[in-house]
Amino acid sequence: MQRKRFAEEQIIAVLKEHEACAKTADLAHKHGISETTETGLCENRRTVSRKAVEALVLKGIEEQLATPELIAEYVREYQRMSRELNSSTAHRRRRPGGATRPRQRRHLKGGRCPVGR
Structure with a gap:
């Protein structure tokens, strides 16, 4: 009509x-x-159902993202950023001259040590 x-x-x-x-x-x-x-x-x-459109979109995304070259690039970038992050945090933990900070014991009021009793 x-x-x-x-x-x-x-x-x-x-x-x-x-x-x-x-x-x-x-x-x-x-x-x-x-x-x-x-x-x-x-x-x-x-008309096309929503499920059909979503299935087509997901299939396209999977095909685009599952290439070995893209996965290898992602792994390289992840490793680079991980090394960079680890080196920056390790730098903050070290003291100048390579010396380590001596451990300090906390004492309770009255001069008693909380550890060892």
């Missing part, structure tokens, strides 16, 4: 409703107006 273009009176009536602050989406729904009926540009009215 294909509908012809709207009559001039119908178009004027819809425009008057819109001028009276009616929402465009409400008017389109009420009068059966859509972009495809107005422009007539869309010849492909086939």
Whole structure:
């Protein structure tokens, strides 16, 4: 059931409703107006389910990301960043001159040591 273009009176009536602050989406729904009926540009009215689109997108992503070259590049970058992070944290732990900080014991009030009893 294909509908012809709207009559001039119908178009004027819809425009008057819109001028009276009616929402465009409400008017389109009420009068059966859509972009495809107005422009007539869309010849492909086939609908595709969301699950089918998601499956196609996931398949494409898997094909793009599962290449051995990309995985090898990721592993190299991960190892480089890991080495960089480890060297920067190790630098913060060392004292100048290679000396290590002596361990300090905490004493409780009264001069008793909490360890060893």
